[in-house]
Amino acid sequence: MKKFLKENWFVAVIAVFFVAISLYFAYDQHKDDLPGKSVGGKDVAFGIGDQYTTMDDLYDGLYKNYGKSMIVQQFSDAVLDNAVATTDELLAEAQNYTDYYAEMYSSYGGLSYLNQIAKSYYGYDDFKTYMLYSLKSREMSTKYVSDHAEDYVNDEFIKKYNPRVISYCLIKFEKPDTPTADELERLKKAQDAWTSEKYSAENFADFAKDFSEDASTASSGGKLGYVDSATTSLVEEFTKAALQLEAGQVSDWVFSKDYGYFLLKCDSTSLADYRSETDFVSRILSDFENAANEIMWSAAKEAGVSFNDADIEAYIKSELGVESED
Amino acid sequence: MKKIALLLISVLMVCLLAGCGDASGKLSDGNKVLFQVGKNKVTKNDFYKVMRDYDAGDFIVKQAAKFIVNQEIETTDQIKADAKKQFEETIAEYDDLKTALEKLGYESEEELMEDVIDSVKSDLLIDKYIEDNWDNLVSQYAPLKIRVMTFTQADNGDDFKTTAANALNEIKAGETFSAVADKYMKKDSDAYKLTAESLYVTTSSGYDTVVKDYLKEVTTPGLSEVLTNSAGTVAYIVQVTNNNISQLRDDFITHLKGISTISTEMYGFYLKKHNFTLYDIDLYNIIKENYQSYLVQD
Incomplete structure (x- = not known):
């Protein structure tokens, strides 16, 4: 050792200096670090006076306060992640909704407000993540209801809701009670065309493409989609006319004091034609009390579910209305 | 030999710098799987993070406040009597005790009574704070x-x-x-x-x-x-x-109790007195962001 130091004294000096600098650097970098603590071999979360709350105690306390209400959401998110892939399309749709709502709530703080809500009320990192899971839930529900529509649509349902698929053509009046000469002319043109040989119930979609002034549906042949007796998003005169039609029938021109004149067609009253419609799925979810939970549990079983905590298992099953032995 | 020396120095440096950093507390069984759906496992660690981010700050400050109240205010017979009255008034708002406990989220009558007593005591804490901190408050507010x-x-x-x-x-x-x-x-x-x-x-x-x-x-x-x-x-x-503080005492105390920040000042005082300390960096940051005035550690 002596010989080594004698022969390499300069290197040794440099090494000692380097180590000293490193030691000081390490100290300086970390002198303000938060120190940890453990008691009885367990990490401490916080202490006050002579009382220490371990991380395990903190977990138990948080769980007791609101763990149960949050565990169901965690379970739901795990099921949704299995049932619906996070595609680029879904992410883009979630972003679109995020942007839309951020604009809507701009006076409240926009995106930061929404992110705070998503975190505080749902435990998500941000609003976009909340929207993503909402969209996954929609996808999962739509597929399930569509695949199991026969379980829900019986004679009682049909009698109660009179479900159908509707298309329409709109001749738009700005102020329907006092139409302009131009508006009346467009209406007459459409009415004359409809009674001509060119158009009929069979090619109603062509008629709607050619004449409908509703930009949201004209290009798709006037297709509105699922309508039933509980539909509230349409004006009363429209819904009333729609519900009176048999499959394949076209109505007379219907005056709407809000929009102008409609011509409606009942495309179908067959389950096969509306089973995948968004509004039909919504109807099932709202009308059948436990439908959403049934869908969730069905998806969980399909993916394969196992519990390692009896208390959590019992609570989740209770919340989903599932028999404990299921 | 030189190489060995250099290697030893490098190892020493790595040892010095590694393992350092802000403390991050761990659950003793954090990797325990609570449930699994398909390939998705949800562990205690996963669930802890969700609950922590939801409102661990609120839980922690309430626990700290509970400790302070019990350290600073003795449970006298009068306090017990006031608490009993408040307890009965609370129960009276529900059909029965069992319903009340269920709706309020308590597992037992004793648990609810304990919280009611703490509530009565916390109302008295402000008086104690003023008394404990009288000279400082007089100096600060100069009534x-x-x-x-x-x-x-x-x-x-x-x-x-x-x-x-x-x-x-x-x-x-x-x-x-x-x-x-x-x-x-x-x-x-x-x-x-x-x-x-x-x-x-x-x-x-x-x-x-x-x-x-x-x-x-x-x-x-x-x-x-x-x-x-x-x-x-x-x-x-x-x-x-x-300007006679003895003569101004009652008015000054009334004024202090009306100050919106007095409660925050009070808890800051007692948290410091009882050395409230966080030992996990995520919890520290949560308190720093949402309950800045409760952060009293050096």
Whole structure:
């Protein structure tokens, strides 16, 4: 050792200096670090006076306060992640909704407000993540209801809701009670065309493409989609006319004091034609009390579910209305 | 040999720097899987993070407050009696005890009663804080009883300063402050309200800087000279009627209890006293972001 130091004294000096600098650097970098603590071999979360709350105690306390209400959401998110892939399309749709709502709530703080809500009320990192899971839930529900529509649509349902698929053509009046000469002319043109040989119930979609002034549906042949007796998003005169039609029938021109004149067609009253419609799925979810939970549990079983905590298992099953032995 | 030396030095440096950093507390069984759906496993660690981010801050500050209340306020028979009354009033709002416990989220009557007692005690904590911290509070707030007369060009004309000087002379000659105020001030003005004797503290709002600066230096009751604001547009006469803290005690305590931040100051005081410390960096940051005033550790 002596010989080594004698022969390499300069290197040794440099090494000692380097180590000293490193030691000081390490100290300086970390002198303000938060120190940890453990008691009885367990990490401490916080202490006050002579009382220490371990991380395990903190977990138990948080769980007791609101763990149960949050565990169901965690379970739901795990099921949704299995049932619906996070595609680029879904992410883009979630972003679109995020942007839309951020604009809507701009006076409240926009995106930061929404992110705070998503975190505080749902435990998500941000609003976009909340929207993503909402969209996954929609996808999962739509597929399930569509695949199991026969379980829900019986004679009682049909009698109660009179479900159908509707298309329409709109001749738009700005102020329907006092139409302009131009508006009346467009209406007459459409009415004359409809009674001509060119158009009929069979090619109603062509008629709607050619004449409908509703930009949201004209290009798709006037297709509105699922309508039933509980539909509230349409004006009363429209819904009333729609519900009176048999499959394949076209109505007379219907005056709407809000929009102008409609011509409606009942495309179908067959389950096969509306089973995948968004509004039909919504109807099932709202009308059948436990439908959403049934869908969730069905998806969980399909993916394969196992519990390692009896208390959590019992609570989740209770919340989903599932028999404990299921 | 040189290589060995260099290698040893490098290892030493890595050892010095590795393992250092802010503390991150761990659950003793954090990797325990709570449930699994398909390939998705949800562990205790996963669930802890969700609950932590939801509102661990609220839980922690409530636990700390509970400790303080129980350390600082003894559970007397009177407190127990008040708590029992409050308990019965709470239960009365529900059909029965069982329903009340269920709706309020308690597992037992004893648990609810414990919280009610803590609630009664926490109401008394402010009195204790004031008592424990009396000298500091008196020094901080420097309470006085004062009256202020205000003169402006709008109310008293271009020679409002002369008017103020005349008013001062009249008071010195024996007229009462209120009588002189009635003579020179408009009774429907906001400034007229300050002519009534009221408690002033250093955080009181609605007083011009020149008035506050005068009151900082006051050591005995008395009358100021005519004070003028920095723009020269308003004149004041200030009368300090009482600076005897013993006589001002009750009014001062009432005032303190009305201060919106007193509760925060109180908990900051006791958290410091009882050495409230966080040992996990994520919890520390949560408290720092949402309960800044509760962060008292060095």
